[in-house]
Amino acid sequence: MKSESRFQQSPSPAQQSLLSSRRWRPWEPLLWLAAFALPLLLPAHAFIVNEIAIVALFAISLDMVLGYTGIVSLGHAAFFGMGAYTAALFAKHVMPDPIVGLAVGIAAATVLGAIFSLTIQRGSDLTRLMVTLGAALILLELANKLDWLTGGADGLQGVVMGPLLGRFEFDLSGRTAAWYSLTLLLVLFFLARRLVNSPLGATLKAIRDNRLRAMAIGIPVGSRLSVSYTVAAAMAGAAGALQAQTTGFASLDVFEFQRSADVMLILVVGGTGWLYGGVAGAIVFKLMQDFLSAITPQYWTFWLGLFLVVLVLVGRERLIRPWTWFANGRKT
Amino acid sequence: MLTILFDGIAYGMLLFILAVGLAVTMGLMNFINLAHGAFAMAGGYITVLLMQRLDVPFLVCLPLAFIGAALLGAVLERTLYRPLYHKPHLDQVLFSIGLTFMAVAATDYFMGSTQQIIQLPSFLRGRTELGSGNWILGMGHYRLFIIAVCAALTVALQLVLARTRFGSRLRASVDDQRVAAGLGINVNVVFLTTFAFGSGLAGLGGALGAEVLGLDPIFPLKFMIYFLIVVAVGGTSSITGPLLAALLLGIADVSGKYYIPKLGAFIVYCLMILILVWRPQGLFVRRGGRP
Numbered sequence: 001m002k003s004e005s006r007f008q009q010s011p012s013p014a015q016q017s018l019l020s021s022r023r024w025r026p027w028e029p030l031l032w033l034a035a036f037a038l039p040l041l042l043p044a045h046a047f048i049v050n051e052i053a054i055v056a057l058f059a060i061s062l063d064m065v066l067g068y069t070g071i072v073s074l075g076h077a078a079f080f081g082m083g084a085y086t087a088a089l090f091a092k093h094v095m096p097d098p099i100v101g102l103a104v105g106i107a108a109a110t111v112l113g114a115i116f117s118l119t120i121q122r123g124s125d126l127t128r129l130m131v132t133l134g135a136a137l138i139l140l141e142l143a144n145k146l147d148w149l150t151g152g153a154d155g156l157q158g159v160v161m162g163p164l165l166g167r168f169e170f171d172l173s174g175r176t177a178a179w180y181s182l183t184l185l186l187v188l189f190f191l192a193r194r195l196v197n198s199p200l201g202a203t204l205k206a207i208r209d210n211r212l213r214a215m216a217i218g219i220p221v222g223s224r225l226s227v228s229y230t231v232a233a234a235m236a237g238a239a240g241a242l243q244a245q246t247t248g249f250a251s252l253d254v255f256e257f258q259r260s261a262d263v264m265l266i267l268v269v270g271g272t273g274w275l276y277g278g279v280a281g282a283i284v285f286k287l288m289q290d291f292l293s294a295i296t297p298q299y300w301t302f303w304l305g306l307f308l309v310v311l312v313l314v315g316r317e318r319l320i321r322p323w324t325w326f327a328n329g330r331k332t
Numbered sequence: 333m334l335t336i337l338f339d340g341i342a343y344g345m346l347l348f349i350l351a352v353g354l355a356v357t358m359g360l361m362n363f364i365n366l367a368h369g370a371f372a373m374a375g376g377y378i379t380v381l382l383m384q385r386l387d388v389p390f391l392v393c394l395p396l397a398f399i400g401a402a403l404l405g406a407v408l409e410r411t412l413y414r415p416l417y418h419k420p421h422l423d424q425v426l427f428s429i430g431l432t433f434m435a436v437a438a439t440d441y442f443m444g445s446t447q448q449i450i451q452l453p454s455f456l457r458g459r460t461e462l463g464s465g466n467w468i469l470g471m472g473h474y475r476l477f478i479i480a481v482c483a484a485l486t487v488a489l490q491l492v493l494a495r496t497r498f499g500s501r502l503r504a505s506v507d508d509q510r511v512a513a514g515l516g517i518n519v520n521v522v523f524l525t526t527f528a529f530g531s532g533l534a535g536l537g538g539a540l541g542a543e544v545l546g547l548d549p550i551f552p553l554k555f556m557i558y559f560l561i562v563v564a565v566g567g568t569s570s571i572t573g574p575l576l577a578a579l580l581l582g583i584a585d586v587s588g589k590y591y592i593p594k595l596g597a598f599i600v601y602c603l604m605i606l607i608l609v610w611r612p613q614g615l616f617v618r619r620g621g622r623p
Contacts, residue, residue: 072422119605123612125421126364130564131608133557134601141598257553261429268426302437308430312423313415 032186039178046174052286053181054242059266059278060185060192061235066264067272068196069228070208072125074260075136078116079109079233081254083240085143085150088159088250096162098170098180102241109237110230117229121222133257140255155251159244170246177246184242185279188235193275195231204228205273265308268316334469336587342475344582345482346544348575350537350555351562352489353405353530359568360506360526361417366428368534368559369552370435375401375535376542376551377439380448390453394481394539401535406528413527414520432552439549448547478540485533489571502526506569561604567614576616 035053039046058080065071087105095101119131143150150156163169168176195201203224206214215221244250253259262285270281288307292300354368375397382388382396412431416424456477462469493499504512505522513519538547545555558581566577581600588599607615 066422072425074425119609123608126358126560126564127608127612129364129421129425130560131605133560134605134608137557138598138601138605141595141601145594145598257556261433264422264426264429268422272422299437299441301433302441305430305433305435305437308426309412309434312419312427312430313412 035182036179039175043173043175046178048286048290050174050178050181050246052282053178053185054239054246055263055266055286056279056282057181057185057188057242058236058239058263059270059282060189060275061232061239062263062267063272063275063278064192064196064228064232064235066267067274067277068201068208069204069225071120071132071225071229072129073120073132074129074257074264075132075134076232076236076263077255077257077259078132078136078139079113079236080240080243080259080263081136081139081143081250082112082233083109083237084244084250084254085156085240086237087241088156088244088248089149091159091161091245092156096160098161098164098245101161101245102184102238105241105244106234106237109240110234113230113233113237114226116233117226120229121225133260136255136257136260140252143252143255150250153252155249157249159248159250161245161248170248174246181242181246184238188238189275189279192231192235196275200224200227265304268311271316335471336590337583338469338471339475340583340586341579342472342478342582343544343586344579345479345486346537346541347558347562347582348578349482349485350534350541351559351578352571352574353527353533354559355563355566355568355571355574356502356506357523357527357530358563360502360523363413363417364421364424364428365413366425366556366560367431367435367552368531369554369556370432371401371405371531372534372538372541372555373435373439373547373549373551374404374538375532376538376547377443377448378535379539379542380450380547383450390450390456394536397539398532398536401538402528402532404535405531406524408531409524409527414523432556435552436549443549445549448542450542450547452543474543478544481540485536486571486575493571498522498525557601561600565604565607565615567616570616573614573616577614 035049038049042049058076061079062073062076065073065076083105086108087101090101090104091098116132116135119135120128123131144152147153161170164176164180170176196204203214203219206217206219207221207224211221240254243254266281266285267278268281269284270277270279289300289304292303296303350372351368353371354365357363357365378397378400379390379393382393383390388396408431412427416427452474456474459470459472460476462471493502501512501517501522504515504517505519509519512522538551541547545551561581562574562578565581566574568574584603585597585600588595588597592599
């Protein structure tokens with residue numbers, strides 16, 4: 001039966017709807033090509049392209065946890081910072097090759113994620129919020145106090161990266177960095193997409209939507225939560241390692257609450273449970289941050305806060321579709 | 333040794349007053365309010381402004397800080413918080429983070445980012461020492477004052493909750509909002525009053541704590557985790573839970589910082605995670621309550 005249905009000319013509608021979400025859309029190659037062309041076309045903006053790629057990767061990793069598994073995490077910066085510090089320390093003390101450093105950073109964040117995934121299995125949203133927040137704070141505290149290793153509050157300086165693949169130097173124009181980050185974003189993006197569209201991803205969504213029912217139909221909720229959290233931690237670690245490698249610097253702010261809050265905002269702006277949401281949110285957020293901090297360098301968090309409040313009160317759906325304000329604003 | 337215990341108790345009582353409003357609103361509305369510290373900060377800054385600009389005596393400032401923060405809380409509850417009660421937790425978290433960011437940036441803009449100093453009246457300065465040797469108990473008069481005020485407030489709160497009509501309405505609404513509404517309790521008014529009162533207490537705590545905790549624009553972010561620990565560890569179903577959690581936190585924090593300064597707040601966070609992994613609903617949960 002199974003082999004027969006594979007050769008059918010037209011799959012059933014259910015099959016189609018399941019398969020369509022994992023297919024390449026025609027606009028996607030164009031989008032990625034445009035992204036890769038940007039550092040060439042606008043060399044002056046290569047740095048911001050790099051930053052956007054890193055933040056987008058970070059937001060996608062949070063999406064795995066928040067959008068697909070439904071865990072409200074306020075401490076995702078823990079893994080970002082772990083990746084950043086590990087990559088920076090590895091480059092400084094062991095070897096400066098970026099790819100190996102990246103792998104080590106990802107591995108460290110994965111281990112950390114696997115350990116902390118034990119803490120998020122039980123309890124209410126508040127409990128998980130506290131535990132994730134606490135995890136990030138513990139790491140912040142550790143990075144601050146272990147100053148012989150991490151440089152404490154001054155940050156970890158003197159990180160010199162070797163050339164990428166032994167050939168491409170990280171130059172001052174930031175092009176290599178941008179392409180490096182974009183490539184990793186591309187790879188991890190499609191891995192993440194494979195994952196969320198796989199049967200495993202479907203069970204994650206089931207857990208998000210109704211944990212009790214998921215348990216009742218035999219999904220091992222605890223281990224699935226662990227898997228999703230660990231994968232997300234690995235991706236966040238990759239983003240952190242990229243950040244440390246492309247800036248040649250790691251400081252305490254990689255662990256800070258602000259970073260966890262920002263990435264949550266990014267994801268919500270772009271839309272949760274949709275991998276491009278992280279990318280879209282990262283673009284909007286970084287451009288907005290650039291714009292606002294150019295006007296008021298010190299107080300731009302006020303406008304960020306105002307934006308958050310308005311976003312929640314008005315509702316994201318209505319905010320990005322202004323034409324619906326007058327159409328059915330009265331009815332709802 | 334006893335001095336550290338004493339300071340820890342003072343600190344814990346202060347945390348309790350700051351966080352009890354959060355515990356009640358969270359239990360009542362199931363609303364995750366990360367902006368609670370902003371009300372405390374408002375109370376602190378009201379005191380600072382009144383004392384510095386208008387020379388109001390400290391003891392008069394305290395009730396004014398309470399009233400100011402309570403009014404602010406009432407206005408915000410009615411306008412901003414109420415529409416969000418039935419939204420998902422993610423929205424509530426984002427909203428209250430946004431509010432906190434706004435409060436921090438606005439305070440920074442209007443008041444400057446420096447730490448504010450409160451001139452205590454002379455009878456609250458100074459220190460009394462009892463005993464000798466290893467068991468010496470040094471009590472700062474101001475900390476004694478804090479303990480007295482907070483203990484009085486705790487007893488009053490417990491009496492209000494246990495004995496008065498409003499208290500029973502509040503407990504009914506916490507236990508089951510729909511049935512309470514069905515019995516003719518105006519749940520919205522109960523919520524509004526409780527939120528305002530909780531914010532007022534936070535304001536009072538902020539005013540009292542400005543001397544001990546320090547008061548600067550990032551106060552709401554710096555102490556957010558502490559308030560949340562009190563609530564998450566203490567549970568939201570009674571006020572004794574948060575009280576015990578606050579005392580535990582205060583003593584653990586003060587003694588941890590005194591004995592092992594190298595680790596700092598590390599112990600507190602680890603302890604919190606362990607407790608929450610062990611008892612996800614908090615240490616002091618009443619059995620049979622609403623899950």
